Amino acid sequence: MKTTFENNSDVMVEGRQKVIHSVGYIAKIELVNNTNATLTGAFHGANNIGFLRAGFIADPRISESHGKLQVGIAIKIMRSKVKSANVVAFFNPDGQTEFDFFAHPMLSHVNSFDSIVLKALAKKFQQASNCINMVGSREFGQ
Numbered sequence: 639m640k641t642t643f644e645n646n647s648d649v650m651v652e653g654r655q656k657v658i659h660s661v662g663y664i665a666k667i668e669l670v671n672n673t674n675a676t677l678t679g680a681f682h683g684a685n686n687i688g689f690l691r692a693g694f695i696a697d698p699r700i701s702e703s704h705g706k707l708q709v710g711i712a713i714k715i716m717r718s719k720v721k722s723a724n725v726v727a728f729f730n731p732d733g734q735t736e737f738d739f740f741a742h743p744m745l746s747h748v749n750s751f752d753s754i755v756l757k758a759l760a761k762k763f764q765q766a767s768n769c770i771n772m773v774g775s776r777e778f779g780q
Contacts, residue, residue, distance in 0.1 A: 648714070648716075662691050662694065663691070664690070665691075665692075666687065666688075667687070667690045667713070668687055669686035679777070679779040680715040680717065680723040680778045681778065686715055686717075688713060688715035688723075689713070690712070690713055691711065691714070692711050692739045693710060694710075695728070695731070706733030706734060707733050707734060707736075707737060708728070708731065709739045710727060711726065712725070713725050723778045724777065725774075725778065726746065727773075728744060728748070729742040729743065729744060730742070731759075746773050746774075747773075
């Protein structure tokens with residue numbers, strides 16, 4: 639588990655099996671600064687190209703059979719000579735009834751790990767971090 643959290647590469651470690659978030663869609667995106675503000679990091683300059691990945695936390699066929707889909711997004715902005723900027727977000731780890739990924743606001747801080755499955759997942763994440771209910775976005779400003 640720690641290897642997953644400590645991997646500082648944009649390429650998945652060879653031989654690692656992707657257990658969650660294994661099904662998704664990828665789109666090329668561009669961050670555009672439409673203001674006169676001086677911004678830093680991934681928000682600075684032009685041609686900030688990246689990827690948006692909209693995916694399912696679990697296999698959508700299994701999730702849908704339970705009446706809810708667990709969906710999430712990841713944004714990766716590629717940069718030269720600096721680690722890519724990354725952030726993930728989702729609505730609710732318990733899922734949603736709509737197939738529309740953007741039917742609800744996506745959050746990077748989640749407070750609910752109520753079901754037995756989510757409690758088990760939370761315990762697994764705690765092997766690598768004590769801060770399992772949120773992700774930071776500081777890299778976007780660096």
